[in-house]
Amino acid sequence: MPKWxxxxxxxxxIKLFLIxxxxxxxxxxxxxxxxFKTDEERAKYxxxxxxxxHS
Amino acid sequence: xxxxxxxxxVNWSRAQFALTAMFHWVFVxxxxxxxxxxxxxxxxxxxxxxxxxxxxxxxxxxxxxINFACGVATGLILEFQFGTNWSNYSWFVGDIFxxxxxxxxxxxxxxxxxxVAVMFFGWEKVSKRFHLASTWLTAIGANLSAVWILxxxxxxxxxVGTAFNPDTARNEMTNFWEIIFSETAxxxxxxxxxxxxxxxxxxxxxxxxxxxxKNREILFAKRSIVVAAVFGLISSIIIVVSGDKTTKHVAEVxxxxxxxxxxLYEGTxxxxxxxxxxxxxxxxxxxxxxxxxADFLFKIEIPGMLSFLSFNDSxxxxxxxxxxxxGNEERGILSYTEKIERGHEARQTLLAYKNAKEENPNSELTxxxxxxxxxxxxxxEYFTYFGYAPYYDENPEILQQNAFKMVPPISxxxxxxxxxxxxxxxxxxxxxVVLFLIFKDKLHTKRxxxxxxxxxxxxPYIAGMAGWIVAEVGRQPWAIQDLMSxxxxxxxxxxxxxxxxxxxxxxLFFVLFIAEMMILLKQIKIGPKIEEENSNV
Numbered sequence: 001m002p003k004w005x006x007x008x009x010x011x012x013x014i015k016l017f018l019i020x021x022x023x024x025x026x027x028x029x030x031x032x033x034x035x036f037k038t039d040e041e042r043a044k045y046x047x048x049x050x051x052x053x054h055s
Numbered sequence: 056x057x058x059x060x061x062x063x064x065v066n067w068s069r070a071q072f073a074l075t076a077m078f079h080w081v082f083v084x085x086x087x088x089x090x091x092x093x094x095x096x097x098x099x100x101x102x103x104x105x106x107x108x109x110x111x112x113x114x115x116x117x118x119x120x121i122n123f124a125c126g127v128a129t130g131l132i133l134e135f136q137f138g139t140n141w142s143n144y145s146w147f148v149g150d151i152f153x154x155x156x157x158x159x160x161x162x163x164x165x166x167x168x169x170x171v172a173v174m175f176f177g178w179e180k181v182s183k184r185f186h187l188a189s190t191w192l193t194a195i196g197a198n199l200s201a202v203w204i205l206x207x208x209x210x211x212x213x214x215v216g217t218a219f220n221p222d223t224a225r226n227e228m229t230n231f232w233e234i235i236f237s238e239t240a241x242x243x244x245x246x247x248x249x250x251x252x253x254x255x256x257x258x259x260x261x262x263x264x265x266x267x268x269k270n271r272e273i274l275f276a277k278r279s280i281v282v283a284a285v286f287g288l289i290s291s292i293i294i295v296v297s298g299d300k301t302t303k304h305v306a307e308v309x310x311x312x313x314x315x316x317x318x319l320y321e322g323t324x325x326x327x328x329x330x331x332x333x334x335x336x337x338x339x340x341x342x343x344x345x346x347x348x349a350d351f352l353f354k355i356e357i358p359g360m361l362s363f364l365s366f367n368d369s370x371x372x373x374x375x376x377x378x379x380x381x382g383n384e385e386r387g388i389l390s391y392t393e394k395i396e397r398g399h400e401a402r403q404t405l406l407a408y409k410n411a412k413e414e415n416p417n418s419e420l421t422x423x424x425x426x427x428x429x430x431x432x433x434x435x436e437y438f439t440y441f442g443y444a445p446y447y448d449e450n451p452e453i454l455q456q457n458a459f460k461m462v463p464p465i466s467x468x469x470x471x472x473x474x475x476x477x478x479x480x481x482x483x484x485x486x487x488v489v490l491f492l493i494f495k496d497k498l499h500t501k502r503x504x505x506x507x508x509x510x511x512x513x514x515p516y517i518a519g520m521a522g523w524i525v526a527e528v529g530r531q532p533w534a535i536q537d538l539m540s541x542x543x544x545x546x547x548x549x550x551x552x553x554x555x556x557x558x559x560x561x562x563l564f565f566v567l568f569i570a571e572m573m574i575l576l577k578q579i580k581i582g583p584k585i586e587e588e589n590s591n592v
Binding site for chain 1: 117120121124125127128131132135136138139140142143145146147222223224225402405406409543546547548552555556559563567570571574577578
């Protein structure tokens with residue numbers, strides 16, 4: 001493998017690690033899945049957000 | 056009520072999404088265009104058997120590979136943000152966004168990854184015909200992947216083919232083909248992908264000009280320039296045509312964006328196009344006293360041109376910001392204040408349905424309200440304006456002030472539009488001049504022009520970004536046109552967490568961009584080789 005190929009592969013692996021391990025796991029939880037257990041609860045919450053006269 | 060909204064989280068979430076989307080767009084257009092340029096040059100190699108064309112193809116393919124590697128998965132960060140920062144929006148759009156993105160994932164995964172691998176690793180391992188087919192399928196696959204995200208974006212600009220389900224609080228797809236073939240989606244696809252083609256053409260011409268300037272790889276550079284300039288010229292003409300169609304469609308479905316693009320406050324017949332203008336700064340004061348002429352320090356207008364570009368008739372009426380906010384009965388334009396009141400009515404009906412259902416799901420009231428929410432007349436006259444509801448206020452003065460707050464940022468939209476259009480015409484000129492001189496065999500003698508061509512490489516990136524700013528900033532405050540504003544679309548999370556991830560992205564993207572530049576520049580300096588040490592990456 002040429003040197004530039006190794007550099008590109010290294011870049012891909014570091015980037016994928018940062019995106020899928022660091023960012024996804026620690027910084028980007030799915031808000032609705034994280035805070036509510038069922039789809040009914042999620043729908044109810046979004047309903048409240050959509051119909052909230054104070055927002 | 057607007058005073059209860061935390062605009063810090065709204066603005067940081069928007070800034071983070073804009074940063075990520077713009078960074079993603081650094082890589083995407085070059086992949087879209089260079090993929091086809093690889094396919095063209097490899098086809099010539101396949102037809103002629105001339106190893107010089109193989110050398111040429113492998114060089115540009117190498118740059119394509121570096122760009123592809125740096126860009127791959129950067130778009131996924133946008134999807135993370137949907138779930139974290141834009142959860143109300145993600146839930147509300149439901150399957151409309153899910154289906155196209157799922158198809159994109161499947162196509163991107165199966166088509167691009169399979170054929171990209173053959174394209175890079177398959178030289179000398181598969182037949183020339185199969186390798187050529189893989190290069191073409193990589194280019195087509197990359198562009199097909201772009202279709203789906205652009206369809207999703209087109210739906211956000213013009214939501215068609217869907218119905219809102221009041222039980223799940225989600226939009227459901229009612230007509231797949233209406234979404235796929237909506238004029239907004241088609242215009243967006245052709246305009247965005249051809250933007251990528253022009254960008255790749257300018258990139259290839261700029262890099263090849265560097266070789267000409269250095270008096271290296273002369274034949275390679277000239278051949279690359281011919282292929283790129285022909286591709287670029289055809290693409291830039293398609294861009295002009297699709298841009299014209301986009302303007303006409305925007306005039307129809309997003310008239311406020313058009314008015315903001317022109318800083319046009321008072322609608323008029325024979326509306327002029329501001330060919331060049333400098334805003335005074337007063338355009339930020341959006342209220343009833345605003346005035347189109349006072350907003351400019353200086354402007355050069357083309358009479359009737361805006362009317363012609365919008366409706367194919369130089370005498371036609373183009374609505375201004377005041378017509379749209381305050382309404383214009385004579386022209387049949389419903390005011391924003393009326394739309395806000397109708398949106399409020401739709402929201403109150405939805406709220407009443409929710410309360411009635413909680414009290415007794417089988418009551419007559421629940422059934423009546425559900426029927427009302429599904430009634431087509433109610434949908435057309437009220438629910439169509441559901442997104443305006445957060446701007447409601449009982450006080451008519453505050454209601455009008457809120458209506459003016461819905462006017463998008465004018466100066467950013469105005470200048471971005473002009474930068475995009477001016478650069479678009481510059482590229483047409485650039486390709487014509489380059490083709491003329493290359494066929495006269497004089498391009499390599501014009502050192503000043505070669506320098507201009509090298510320094511033109513960033514310009515299509517700027518044009519592309521400016522185009523996206525017009526498309527997205529120009530349609531504020533909407534996440535989904537008329538149905539959901541950004542203030543409702545966001546998640547109620549801590550502003551500080553969005554600020555932290557914004558900073559992380561800024562650092563990560565900067566490092567990634569520098570890394571790509573370093574690898575790219577090094578490979579460009581090395582230049583093409585007849586027999587590489589090993590073509591596999």
